[in-house]
Amino acid sequence: MSDDVPFRILPRISDRNRHFWTGGAEGELRFLRCQDDGTYVHPPTPRCPKCHGKNLAVEAVSGRATVHTFSINVQQWMPGPEPPYVVAIVELPEQEGLRLTTNIVNCPPDDVRIGMPVEVVFERHDDGDETVYLPLFAPAP
Amino acid sequence: MAVVDPIERRTVISGAGQSEIGRRLYRDPLDLTLDACMAAIEDAGLTTDQIDGIATYPGPMDTPAGFSGAGLVEVQDALRLEVGWYTGGIELPGQLGSVIDACMAVAAGLATHVLCFRSVYEGSAQGKQGRSAVMPGGGGGGSFRAGGFMQWNLPFAAPSATTWIAMFAQRHFYEFGTTREQLAQIALNARKNAGVNPNAIYRDPMTIDDYFDARMISSPLCLFDCDVPCDGGTAVIVSHADTVADLRKPPINVEAVGTALYGRPSWDQFDDLTTMACRDAAAQMWTRTDIQPSDVQLAEMYDGFSFITMSWLEAMRFCGKGESGPFVEGGQRIARDGELALNTNGGQLSAGRLHGYGFLHEACVQLWGEAGDRQVPGDPEVGVAAAGGGPLAGCLLLTNRR
Numbered sequence: 001m002s003d004d005v006p007f008r009i010l011p012r013i014s015d016r017n018r019h020f021w022t023g024g025a026e027g028e029l030r031f032l033r034c035q036d037d038g039t040y041v042h043p044p045t046p047r048c049p050k051c052h053g054k055n056l057a058v059e060a061v062s063g064r065a066t067v068h069t070f071s072i073n074v075q076q077w078m079p080g081p082e083p084p085y086v087v088a089i090v091e092l093p094e095q096e097g098l099r100l101t102t103n104i105v106n107c108p109p110d111d112v113r114i115g116m117p118v119e120v121v122f123e124r125h126d127d128g129d130e131t132v133y134l135p136l137f138a139p140a141p
Numbered sequence: 142m143a144v145v146d147p148i149e150r151r152t153v154i155s156g157a158g159q160s161e162i163g164r165r166l167y168r169d170p171l172d173l174t175l176d177a178c179m180a181a182i183e184d185a186g187l188t189t190d191q192i193d194g195i196a197t198y199p200g201p202m203d204t205p206a207g208f209s210g211a212g213l214v215e216v217q218d219a220l221r222l223e224v225g226w227y228t229g230g231i232e233l234p235g236q237l238g239s240v241i242d243a244c245m246a247v248a249a250g251l252a253t254h255v256l257c258f259r260s261v262y263e264g265s266a267q268g269k270q271g272r273s274a275v276m277p278g279g280g281g282g283g284s285f286r287a288g289g290f291m292q293w294n295l296p297f298a299a300p301s302a303t304t305w306i307a308m309f310a311q312r313h314f315y316e317f318g319t320t321r322e323q324l325a326q327i328a329l330n331a332r333k334n335a336g337v338n339p340n341a342i343y344r345d346p347m348t349i350d351d352y353f354d355a356r357m358i359s360s361p362l363c364l365f366d367c368d369v370p371c372d373g374g375t376a377v378i379v380s381h382a383d384t385v386a387d388l389r390k391p392p393i394n395v396e397a398v399g400t401a402l403y404g405r406p407s408w409d410q411f412d413d414l415t416t417m418a419c420r421d422a423a424a425q426m427w428t429r430t431d432i433q434p435s436d437v438q439l440a441e442m443y444d445g446f447s448f449i450t451m452s453w454l455e456a457m458r459f460c461g462k463g464e465s466g467p468f469v470e471g472g473q474r475i476a477r478d479g480e481l482a483l484n485t486n487g488g489q490l491s492a493g494r495l496h497g498y499g500f501l502h503e504a505c506v507q508l509w510g511e512a513g514d515r516q517v518p519g520d521p522e523v524g525v526a527a528a529g530g531g532p533l534a535g536c537l538l539l540t541n542r543r
Contacts, residue, residue: 009295012286042410043293069315069414071307072360073299078276080298087299087359089308089409101294101409114315127286134296 005123006081013130016044019058024122024133028060031098040095063120065090065137068099072109084109090118090137106138147429148248149241153392154539155254155380156185157505162340162373162493165264170210170372174260175219177374185378186389187254189220192378194252198239198259198497199231205275207266208496210374216258226251234400234422235443235529236497237537241398243379253381259498260374267370276300293409303367303446305408306530307359310448312414314361317463319451321361325352326469327447327483328365328490334477335487337514342369342493366447371493375502393505396523397538399426406532415463417449418534419456419527426536427458432523434458437538439507439517439524440481441500444488449530454483457525457536482507482517497528501537508541 011021023030032041034048035055047054070088086104091097104112105121118137125132158180160173182189201212213229216222226246233239236259243255267274287295299305313319329349335341347365355364385392399422404411411417427434434457442453451465459481460468469475475483486492486503493499504526506512527536 006298008298009285009287009300011292011296012288017292043290069308069312071304071311071362072357073304073307074357075272075301075303075359077298077300078273085298087294087297087304087308089414097410097412099409101297101299103297114312136297 005125007079008125008134009078010125010127010132013132020044021132022130023060024124024135025131027122029063029120029135030058030060032056033059040098042098061092061094064140065092065100065118065120067104067112067114067116067118069114070104070112072112086112088112088137100135103136104138105136144429147397149244149395149398149429151248151382152244152395153380153382153385154377154395154505155384155388155392156181156183156187156378157502158182158184158376159340159502160260160374162342162371162495163264164342164369164371164493165268166262166372167265168372170260170262171215171219173262173372174211174216174258174374177260177376178216178220178256178258181376181378182256184389185254185380186387187378189222192220192222192254192256194224194226194243194246194255195222196227196239196243196255196257197229198233198236200229207261207263207275207370210260210262222256224252226255234402234535235533236535237501237526237528238400238535240377240379240501241400241535241537244395244398247379247381253384255379256376257379258374258376259496261494261496262372263370263494264372290407301359302531303362304359306446306448307362309414309417309452310361313448313451313463316415317466319466322349323466323470324361324366324447324451325349326472326475327444327450328352330472330475331444331484331488331490331492334485334515335491338486338492341487341491342371343491362446362448365490368445368489368494369491371495373493373495375495375498377498377501377505390509391541391543393508394540394542395537396432396540397426397429399423399536401425402532402534404532408531411532416456417452417530418532419453419529419536422529422534422536423453423456423458423527426538430538432538432540437523437525438482438519438521439485439504440483441504441524442484442527443497443500443530444484444490445494445530447490450484450488452530453527457527477515477517482521485512485515485517500528501526504539508539
C-alpha cells in the first residue's frame with residue numbers, strides 16, 4: 001500500500017463476495033450474472049433474484065457508470081480519507097438500478113454533478129492473505 | 142384495494158410515558174427505561190399485574206453504544222411481567238413496527254395490554270468524544286472488517302446515515318428543484334415547537350441565518366438537519382378496545398397501520414432514491430381506512446434528518462410527489478397553528494433523538510389535549526405517527542373520535 005492510500009475499513013471477504021472485492025487485481029469490476037436470463041446480481045446471493053435459478057457466473061462489466069447522486073462529506077467520522085470527500089451512488093449502464101456506493105476521486109468535490117460519466121479505478125489494500133481492491137470512480141476521460 | 146377487516150381497529154393506545162430526557166444524563170439506561178414504562182402503565186390506569194405483553198425495538202445491542210437502553214428480557218424481568226406474548230428486534234417496519242406488532246398480537250388475542258418501549262443513551266455514550274466514539278469499528282484500526290450491508294458503505298468512509306440520507310436529498314434537489322431554504326423549514330419549525338416544550342433539548346430560537354451559518358456535515362445536510370443524540374426512554378401501552386371501561390382516560394384509537402416495503406430493502410438499490418420505504422408504508426396505511434390525508438390535523442413524522450420528514454410528507458400524500466419543498470416553504474403551513482401541525486414537540490431535531498417512539502408519544506399527548514403550551518389549537522381529532530428512514534418505515538393513523 002502506498003503512502004497516499006488512506007486508511008479504510010475493509011470488507012470481510014467470503015466465498016460469496018470475493019469476486020467483487022478482488023477483481024481489481026485484473027482491473028475488472030465483477031458481478032455475479034445469471035447465465036439464463038442475464039440478470040446482474042448485487043449484492044451477491046446464491047440465486048438469481050429474477051428467475052431464482054442457481055446458474056450464476058462471475059462476469060466483468062465495462063467499469064463505466066454515471067453519478068446517480070452524491071454527497072460532499074465534510075465530517076470526519078473515523079480515520080480515512082481527508083474531508084471533504086465525495087460519497088456517491090453510481091449507476092452502471094449494464095442494468096437499470098445496478099448501483100454502487102463509492103467515492104468519486106481524481107476530481108475536486110465541487111465539480112461533481114449528478115449525471116456525470118465516471119469510470120472505475122481500483123484502490124489496493126493488502127489485508128493478511130487477501131488483497132482487496134476497492135472500486136472507486138473517477139471522471140471518465 | 143380496500144381492506145375488509147383492518148384488525149388494528151380492535152386496539153387502542155391507552156397510556157404513554159417518558160423518563161427524564163437530557164443531552165447527557167449519565168444515568169443507568171435501564172433506570173430510564175423503567176421510568177418510562179412505569180409512567181405509561183400508570184398513565185393508562187393499569188398495574189404491572191395487568192400487563193401481559195411486551196414489545197420493543199431494537200432489542201439489546203452493545204453497539205453502536207447507547208443505541209439500545211434496555212432489551213426486552215431486562216425489562217420483563219425487572220417488572221416480573223407474566224406475558225402471553227412478547228417480541229423485541231430490529232428487523233421491523235421501523236421503530237414503530239414494534240408497536241404495530243403489539244396491535245396485531247392484541248387483536249389476535251395473545252395479549253390484552255402490551256407494554257411497548259424504546260430507550261436510548263446515545264448522548265452519554267458519545268460523551269466528550271462526540272460521534273467518533275460510537276462509529277462502527279470503534280473508529281478504525283484493529284481487526285474489524287465490515288460484513289453484511291455495511292460492507293457496501295464502510296469501506297468508502299460512509300459509516301453515517303447522514304451521508305446516506307444526504308444522497309437521497311441531493312437526488313430530490315436534482316429532480317424537483319428542492320432547496321436548502323425549503324429543507325431548513327423542517328429544522329426551524331422543530332426548534333420553534335421545542336421552544337414551548339419544557340422537555341426539549343434545544344429550546345433557544347433559531348433563525349434561517351443560524352441554519353445557513355451551521356457547519357456542513359454531508360452536503361446538502363448541515364448540522365441542524367441532523368437530530369440530537371440524547372438519553373431517555375419512551376413507552377406506550379397498546380390495549381384491546383374491549384378494555385376501555387377499565388382505563389383511566391379515553392383511549393386513542395388505532396385507525397390504521399402501514400408496514401409495507403415493496404422496494405428493495407437497501408440504502409442504495411432502492412428503486413427511487415427521491416423517496417424511501419415510507420412511500421410503501423404510508424400507501425398501505427391509506428388502503429386500510431376511509432379517512433383521507435386532508436382529514437389529518439397532526440403529523441408527527443420522523444426527522445432523524447430533516448429530509449426524511451420531507452419524504453414522509455409526500456409519502457402520506459399531504460402534498461404531491463416532489464412537492465414537499467414548496468409545501469413547507471415559509472413554514473406557516475406546518476406550524477402548530479397551520480393546516481398541518483408538524484412535529485409539535487420539536488421532533489428529534491430539537492427535542493432529542495428518542496428514536497421513533499417520541500413521535501407516537503407526542504401524537505397521543507396532543508390527541509389527549511395534554512400538550513400544555515404546545516397544544517395544537519382546535520382540538521385535533523386525527524393524527525399520524527410515522528417513524529423510520531431509508532429502507533425502514535412504519536406508521537399509524539390515530540384518532541380520538543368516540
